Amino acid sequence: MxxxxxxxxxxxxxxxxxxxxxxxxxxxxxxxxxxxxxxxxxxxxxxxxxxxxxxxxxxxxxxxxxxxxxxxxxxxxxxxxxxxxxxxxxxxxxxxxxxxxxxxxxxxxxxxxxxxxxSRIQTEKADISSKESVHKRQKVTSKTKAKKAKITLKENDSPSTDSVYTFNSPDAGTLSTQKLESKNTSRIPEKHHWSQGLRASMSDAELIVLEDEKLVVIRDKFPKAKYHWLVLPKEGISSTKNLTFENIDLLQHILKVGKEIANEVTDEDIAFRFGYHAVPSMSQLHMHVISQDFNSPCFKTKKHWNSFTTDYFVNATDIIQELATDGKVQDRKKLTSLLNAPLKCHRCKELQKNIPTLKKHIQKCCIVL
Ligand SMILES: [Zn+2]
Ligand SMILES: [Zn+2]
The missing domain is CATH 2.60.200.20 (Tumour Suppressor Smad4)
Incomplete structure (x- = not known):
């Protein structure tokens, strides 16, 4: 087919x-x-x-x-x-x-x-709920209202200019597919960095970029890209596993501040992602703010690469949506296998032989766009 x-x-x-x-x-x-x-x-x-x-x-x-x-x-x-x-x-x-x-x-x-x-069906089912929850998240308190509004919208508004829009009927069942590779479920612990010392780093003046009453933003000691920060709540939350409904506001604040930091960057054509690792380290919840150039000498291994460019890197918005829908963050242990997935360019998805080849490729691939 x-x-x-x-x-x-x-x-x-x-x-x-x-x-x-x-x-x-x-x-x-x-x-x-x-x-x-x-x-x-x-x-x-x-x-x-x-x-x-x-x-x-x-x-x-x-x-x-x-x-x-x-x-x-x-x-x-x-x-x-x-x-x-x-x-x-x-x-x-x-x-x-x-x-x-x-x-x-x-x-x-x-x-x-x-x-x-x-396995494919499961992935897609999971995705339906995450798509639907986009809307739930926006108005957690008036879910039904939002849904109704969506359904009563006109399905085929005629375009106001002669360009080539295609307006499709709103169909909550539409799926977006994610590539999930779950060849094995063996657990590889996330030991990407000094996570045990993360709480100590929160008070390291040299690393702190910004601080308010709820959170601290620090530079990642071993940045995997030109810009790489961590946003950490002051409240002692050890990982995404411990998050509940009540943390939604905090997570939204973390994301907002992360975006504000990224906004300060004036480099041309630089994109950022904001997210959490699928299998969190034990000591301290942290959201990564990372530029998508991955131009850094600290990015050295396949695990580094895959932890930021596969589904192992979970968008902060997805975590917030899950909390809004389910009151907890789903278990992603099986995604650890992604850390050993073949190296692929995060933009064009082309397979890469090794890290040096990949590094060369991503520089060119950035320039093309
Ligand atoms: Zn991390
Ligand atoms: Zn590419």
Whole structure:
């Protein structure tokens, strides 16, 4: 069976139905009712989005005069930046957050599909709940309201300009597939860094970048990229395993501060990810803020690479969603096998022979975009 991968643009605030981005066809978005964007600062043709459904990214070109952001980083005018799953796209001036996701299932026939392997089904089921929880997370207190609003939205608004939007009906069952490799479930402890000394580092003036009454931001002593910080709550929480519903506000604050730090970076075309390792170290909860260049002498091993570029690196937003939906963070022990997965470029997914080859490749691969 041939797979047809589809790409969707989804509103993080559930203000409008998701929008399909066809493969290799530029779609213009901006101030328009279909996106519920009314801000006059936003051009009608603010962004041109071109999906690559094979390699699973979207090229975002800013046409409008005012700024748009990917993960808080401004997109330069008339230049293309790469948007990937898990990234946050702000359509104008840090407003109107959106994300993309890919699915290689036909939503109409997915229910009858019995040919896919059971492990695959599990992955996808897990993903439905995480997609749905995007909306739950936004309004934890008025879940039903948000759902209703989503359903009553018009399914096929006619586009206000003659560009090539494809508006798809909102279908909560649409899936985004994640590549999960679970060849073995042997547990390899996360010993990525000095984690035992993490609490001590929280009071190391040399490392502290920022501090407020709830958290401390420190530089990672062994940065795996040009910019690599850790955000740690002052409250003694040892790992994501101990998180509950009550920590949602704290985690949102951690993410917000992490994004603010990343926002200070003015390098061109630098993207950041914010997240936690799947199998947390024992001593102290910490969120990584890491730039996606991975240009650092401290990044030396396959484990380093895979811990930040596979599903072993869990987006902070996913953790928050899980808490909002389930009141706890799911067990990801089986993802430890990903640390031994073959080396792949995090952008184009091309296989790499070894670390030196990978390092060379990712430098070129950054320049292309
Ligand atoms: Zn870590
Ligand atoms: Zn590449």
């Amino acid at each position: 041939s797979k047809s991968v589809k790409c969707y643009l989804e509103c993080c605030k559930s203000s409008h139905p998701k929008i399909q981005l066809p493969h290799n066809l530029p779609v213009l978005i901006g101030r328009m009712p279909e996106l519920a964007v009314t801000d006059k600062m936003c051009s009608r043709n603010q962004l041109e989005l071109t999906a690559n459904c094979q390699k699973k990214y979207v090229l975002v070109k800013r046409l409008g005069a005012n700024k748009s952001q990917i993960n808080g980083i401004d997109i330069e005018q008339n230049k293309s930046s790469r948007l990937e799953e898990g990234h946050e796209l702000h359509i104008v001036n840090g407003k109107y957050p959106h994300q993309i996701y890919f699915t290689d299932e036909n939503t109409d026939t997915k229910a009858q599909k019995s040919t896919i392997s059971s």
